[in-house]
Amino acid sequence: MWKHRNFKTLIFSLPAIVVYLFYFILPIPMSLFYSFFKWNGFFSSPMIPAGLSNWVSLFKDTIFWKAAENNFLLVVISILIQIPIGLLLGVLVSTKLKGMKLIKLLYFLPMMLSAVGIGLLWEYIYDPNFGLINAVLNFIGLGNLTHGWLGDPKTAIWSVFVVICWEYIPFYMIIFAAALSGIPKELFEAARIDGATHSQTFFKVTLPLLTNAIRTSTILALIGSLQYFALIYVMTDGGPTHSTEVMALLMYKQAFRFFKTGYGSTIAVFMFVLSLSLTLVTLKLYRRGREYEV
Amino acid sequence: MKYSIQLKIILYISAVIWLIFSLYPLIFLIQNSMKTQWEFLTTSPWSPPSKLYLTNYTDAIKGGLLRGLLNSIIVTLISLVIVLFIGSMASFAIARFKAKIGKGFLILFISGMTVPIYITLIPVYIITRYIGLYDTLWGLIGPYVASSLPVTVFILFSAMETIPKGFEEAAVIDGASAFQIYWRIILPISRPTLIAVGIYDMVHYWNEFVYALVLLSSPKSRTLPLALWNAHGMFSMNVPEMLAGIVISLLPLIMLYGITQEKMIQGMMAGALKG
Numbered sequence: 001m002w003k004h005r006n007f008k009t010l011i012f013s014l015p016a017i018v019v020y021l022f023y024f025i026l027p028i029p030m031s032l033f034y035s036f037f038k039w040n041g042f043f044s045s046p047m048i049p050a051g052l053s054n055w056v057s058l059f060k061d062t063i064f065w066k067a068a069e070n071n072f073l074l075v076v077i078s079i080l081i082q083i084p085i086g087l088l089l090g091v092l093v094s095t096k097l098k099g100m101k102l103i104k105l106l107y108f109l110p111m112m113l114s115a116v117g118i119g120l121l122w123e124y125i126y127d128p129n130f131g132l133i134n135a136v137l138n139f140i141g142l143g144n145l146t147h148g149w150l151g152d153p154k155t156a157i158w159s160v161f162v163v164i165c166w167e168y169i170p171f172y173m174i175i176f177a178a179a180l181s182g183i184p185k186e187l188f189e190a191a192r193i194d195g196a197t198h199s200q201t202f203f204k205v206t207l208p209l210l211t212n213a214i215r216t217s218t219i220l221a222l223i224g225s226l227q228y229f230a231l232i233y234v235m236t237d238g239g240p241t242h243s244t245e246v247m248a249l250l251m252y253k254q255a256f257r258f259f260k261t262g263y264g265s266t267i268a269v270f271m272f273v274l275s276l277s278l279t280l281v282t283l284k285l286y287r288r289g290r291e292y293e294v
Numbered sequence: 295m296k297y298s299i300q301l302k303i304i305l306y307i308s309a310v311i312w313l314i315f316s317l318y319p320l321i322f323l324i325q326n327s328m329k330t331q332w333e334f335l336t337t338s339p340w341s342p343p344s345k346l347y348l349t350n351y352t353d354a355i356k357g358g359l360l361r362g363l364l365n366s367i368i369v370t371l372i373s374l375v376i377v378l379f380i381g382s383m384a385s386f387a388i389a390r391f392k393a394k395i396g397k398g399f400l401i402l403f404i405s406g407m408t409v410p411i412y413i414t415l416i417p418v419y420i421i422t423r424y425i426g427l428y429d430t431l432w433g434l435i436g437p438y439v440a441s442s443l444p445v446t447v448f449i450l451f452s453a454m455e456t457i458p459k460g461f462e463e464a465a466v467i468d469g470a471s472a473f474q475i476y477w478r479i480i481l482p483i484s485r486p487t488l489i490a491v492g493i494y495d496m497v498h499y500w501n502e503f504v505y506a507l508v509l510l511s512s513p514k515s516r517t518l519p520l521a522l523w524n525a526h527g528m529f530s531m532n533v534p535e536m537l538a539g540i541v542i543s544l545l546p547l548i549m550l551y552g553i554t555q556e557k558m559i560q561g562m563m564a565g566a567l568k569g
Contacts, residue, residue, distance in 0.1 A: 002390075002391050002466075002472070005391040005392065005393035005396075006393045006394060006395045006396075008387060008391055008393070008472055009387040009388065009391045009393040009395050009396040009399070010395060011387075012383045012384060012386060012387030012391075012472070012476070013383070013384035013387050013388065013396070013399050015380040015383065015384075016380040016381055016383065016384035016443055016447065017384065017399060017402075019380065019436060019439050019440050019443065020402070020403065020406070020440050020443045020444075022421075022436070022440070023414065023418060023421070023436045023437050023439075023440035023441070024406055024409075024414055024440040024441060024443070024444075025402070025406070026417065026421075027413065027414035027415075027416075027417030027418055027421070028409075028413055028414070030416075030417035030420075031413050031414075031416060031417055034416060034417075041416070041419075041420065043423075043424075088308075089312060092305060092308060092309055093309075095297070095305060097297070097302065097305060097306070099309075100309070103309055103313060105555055105556075105559075106313060106316065106317060107312065107313070107316055108559055109316070109317070109320070109548070109551065110316060110320075111562065112497050112501075112547050112548075112551060112558065112562060113501070113544050113547065113548075114500070114501035114503070114518075114519050114543060114544065114547075115501060115503060115519075116501075116503050116519040116520075116522055116523050116543070117519070117522065117540045117543045117544045120522065120523075120526055120536065120540055121319060121320075121323050121537075121540050122319070124326075124533060124536070124537065125319055125322065130334070130335060130339070130533065131339075132319075132322050132339045132340075135338055135339050135340075136340075139338065166315070166316070166319070170316070171563075171566065174559060174563055175563070175567070178563065198297075198301060216567070220566065220567075223408050226410045226412070227410055229412070229503075229504055230503040230504060230519075233503075233507075234523065234526075247412075248410070248412045248504075251412055251415070252412075252415070252504075252507075252508075255415070255416050255419075256419075256508060261416055261420075264416055265416050268412050268413045268415065268416060269413065271410050271412055271413060272409065272410065272413040275408055275409060275410050276408075276409075278408075279408040
């Protein structure tokens with residue numbers, strides 16, 4: 001029907017392609033290029049060829065490995081804690097009980113708030129002197145448990161993780177609620193007529209039907225795990241003593257605080273390669289899973 | 295399914311527990327944002343404010359948040375209009391012309407979906423300084439639009455691809471140009487998807503922090519999250535005023551959510567689920 005289809009496609013896509021190539025694709029080889037130099041990022045300063053020295057430093061940098069470990073920890077906890085709770089809440093808000101629609105709306109609220117606002121709010125909740133948590137502990141007579149939650153290397157990462165749960169569990173909840181709404185009611189009816197108890201229905205009917213949603217959530221947790229930045233930047237800045245460091249934050253600090261543009265780029269490239277491999281692996285797993293289902 | 299009384303009670307109790315965990319931090323926030331500093335330090339965090347002390351709000355606004363609010367509105371709206379316009383044009387071309395080159399473009403966009411923006415951060419900073427847009431609102435728009443094009447194009451493409459051919463065939467015979475078909479036929483049909491993606495992109499722009507942190511420096515150009523962060527550095531001693539600032543920064547989206555409700559959830563999820 002259309003003439004000159006290639007040409008027309010090019011014209012219509014041109015603005016998007018140009019912006020995308022310029023600001024999103026071009027930076028990828030640029031980062032790779034910078035990773036072979038020592039440079040402070042200022043045009044007036046020379047870029048000194050550094051061979052693979054940035055890469056060698058990266059693999060020797062214990063702080064970097066601490067950051068990588070924290071990223072990994074956050075994925076594991078996301079999968080083990082956030083997804084199960086999200087699933088339970090998803091099932092809960094999908095029951096036909098009165099008020100659940102409103103409850104679902106309220107649950108989702110933290111999801112759309114800015115990381116900076118959330119981070120600052122929780123900083124005041126955790127505050128050792130006038131924070132909410134310590135005030136509650138004092139009030140119920142557990143004053144000896146009060147703590148500088150974000151200031152202690154032992155508790156900081158867990159305190160951050162609670163906030164991550166607070167923000168993202170509703171997200172998983174909606175995934176499961178959406179998946180459940182797509183399941184025909186007859187299946188549950190049939191289980192009930194056959195005399196299944198609620199827990200039997202949950203484990204034998206609901207859970208197997210949510211396999212796909214569980215897989216999707218896991219993939220999103222995996223791929224999203226490299227994106228942690230603003231919340232941690234605001235709450236702890238990676239401290240105390242790097243106990244809450246994550247890769248994106250370390251990359252930012254190296255490049256924009258210590259002016260090690262080359263080294264920062266090296267971390268960025270590492271993150272890129274990691275995300276690429278994660279994507280390819282999950283894509284493969286996802287395809288295989290789908291083949292079995294259909 | 296029928297629920298026994300016991301089960302109902304258990305379900306409601308669990309629901310309330312999560313409700314408290316989920317919402318009490320926000321109630322704490324609003325309550326204490328209306329206390330004087332003295333009252334905040336001398337009363338318990340859960341006591342209601344003795345009277346509505348709104349000076350915190352006016353002070354927070356005077357302290358730089360107003361500028362941030364305006365800047366955020368400008369950047370969000372301009373980026374949103376641009377990304378929806380150029381994104382939908384590209385999606386239209388890829389979905390309807392079905393040319394070879396279009397397939398290539400689609401793959402290019404899709405492969406950007408899981409790329410962490412941090413890989414672009416240093417080069418974008420250097421490019422922005424090089425072209426003289428550092429510390430201007432204009433400097434943010436390019437990276438904002440580019441980073442949300444993958445999701446935007448993918449979702450719009452998926453929707454536009456399912457529109458039956460018959461819709462445009464008649465128009466082509468009547469001599470309509472490709473742009474007219476895009477603007478008059480395909481775009482209006484895709485409106486629900488356009489709204490869903492638009493919500494996702496808008497929330498993303500409104501809350502965006504990393505690019506703003508790297509590409510802006512002076513108070514006049516700060517967006518709201520950055521202005522809030524900066525206020526924290528300067529007035530962190532006055533907690534109630536900071537809390538008021540946080541409320542101000544969160545309020546626009548909460549209000550929008552109050553109006554759009556399910557639509558907003560759908561939009562946010564459409565963007566996040568993409569694949």
